[in-house]
Structures are given as C-alpha cells and as structure tokens.
Amino acid sequence: MTTLHHEHPVHEHTHGEGCGHPAVPHGDHVDYAHDGHLHAEHNGHWDECEPGAHTTHQGHEHRHGPDCGHESVTHGDHVDYVHDGHRHAAHDGHWDDH
Template identity: 60%
Template structure:
C-alpha cells in the first residue's frame, strides 16, 4: 500500500476527479481515491498519485442489470470469482450488489 513516504505520480492524466465525475471513489487514509482505467489514484497538488486499496471493500455504482455469461461485458477470472469489465473498471457480484475490483 502506498505510504506517506512513497510518491508514485500517475503520468498523463487529463481528467479531473471530483464527487460527480462518474468514477467510483473511496475514502482512504485521509484522502479520496478514484478507481479509473483499472487502477486507483488520488489528487496530489497538480497531479495524481497511484495508490492501492487492496483489502478495502468498495461498492460499485448501482446496476439495473446483472452481469452474466453473454451480458456483453468482458469476463475476467479473478481468484475464486469472475469480474466483469464495465466502463473501464471491473465489477464482481457481492451480497446483492457489485464491488469494484
């Protein structure tokens, strides 16, 4: 996990994240991380830093449909379950909702 002594800038990020930007977010160690294009980052000055929320439960946005074989989203085996690639990030079914992975 990234600590205060580690600094890993995310290069080439043109999108500005905010509460209404459409990307999943999670409070993490005193800042807000955004899940975007298969990785996690947070604002730091004039750029974004890479971060990790491994082990943190992050619920995805609400879905009006269920992911399954043939739903039109890429299925990726992940440990003991299947993630579905959806709008640039991965979702996994969990207890009546989807989690970000």
C-alpha cells in the same frame, strides 16, 4: 501502512463528484477507481494510490463477494471491496488492506 508515491503521468481528467469514476474513501483522502487502478490527488497532480507493503487485515471474518453489501472496485487483476475507509482484497486465504 505506507503508500507508494507514483505520479500518474499525463492525467488530463479531473476527478471529483460526478466525474463518472467510483469514489473510494481511503484513510485521509479519496481515491478514484479508473481503468483498473486508483488515483489520489496529491500536491496538484494525481498519484497511483497503491499500498507500499503487504498488509494483512487481521480478524476479518466477513466474506466479501457479489452480494456482501460493500462496493466492489476493479483493481488490476482482482476486485477490492470498500469497507470502513479502506479496501479489502482476497489473498492466499485471508484479506489484505489495500
């Protein structure tokens, strides 16, 4: 899965342990949920961490929801669920990897 590189302009807040934003493991780094989007540190600045393509999570029979046991994170106009180092989002009857 590729991730688009979109630098978050004028981001004065430094994310990290205890910063007040949910930390979300994402592959080889940690994203921070902030104002409906996700930030990832990259070469001394913060990027919007967004998938570069539509990636369906194959063979995912678990149904996420308010009581599923996985952390939920607001992401734009929907909710992602943190699961095994990535985020799942409902999409047209299946789950996408975000």
